[in-house]
Amino acid sequence: PMIYLITPTYARLEQKADLVRLSHTLLHVPNIHWIVIEDSSTKTALVTNFLRTCGLNYTHLNVQTPPEVKMKATDPNWLKPRGVLQRNLGLSWLRKSSKTTQLEPGVVYFADDDNTYSLQLFKEMRWTKKVSVWPVGLVGGLRYESPVVVKGTVTRWLTYWKPQRPFAMDMAGFAINLRLLLQHPNAQFTNAVQRGYQESTLLTALGVMLSDLEPRADGCTKILVWHTRTEKTKLKNEEKLRQKYGKGTDMNMEV
Ligand code: UGA
């Protein structure tokens, strides 16, 4: 089976560094199709050129998050959902492509551009029948969050935050068989749900029940993905350099 990886991404100083790091992980994974969706009204030169030379099979899409729901740099990072329209565009691309071309059977995974992924994770998710699940490290104000597995079945969620959610896991904690997504053409994410309910919204719309979940990573006893976040770079010396020497760094240099 193919792994279809849906990655929303947006312009920021650290974007290329994050994309390079993620692509180097993905280059070690066979049979992968990378669907990269820019949060932008146009495809940027940076991402376009990066994808052309990254060595992976990819599809490049773009859709801009409308200003009403877009995060401001000063907003706390939990205030507004991120990547919602971009992931939905990835899903509709898969649905559309399945009608026009013969898409290979496979599994769909939502891979944010700044997380850290073990190669073992991709081996675990590839044979997903409906929905596979596993723990995620460094998330939810905890060392990790995890499905709680009793005799091979997920019974509840080990999280501090809203454990009563139907599927109380991070976006990085599950993968879905493509067939299931095609069988439910209207299942998608939405900006209209409370914080933390994106994952539950999609999985509920797919008709998934707890008993359907396939625990991976040794019965959810191993951490194979980490919710890392890239530190925002401080540019405190750019202005000082300009004052001291009359000009700062070369703005034509792509970073
Ligand atoms: C957490 C979750 O792990 C995400 O899956 C979830 O989308 C997000 O919260 C949320 O609150 O909606 P976090 O590290 O806080 O993740 O979020 P980011 O990594 O900043 O963003 C998630 C994805 O959306 C990334 O791939 C990022 O590139 C993209 N993004 C972010 C956009 O496309 N547009 C934005 O304005 C911001």
Ligand code: MN
């Ligand atoms: Mn992130």
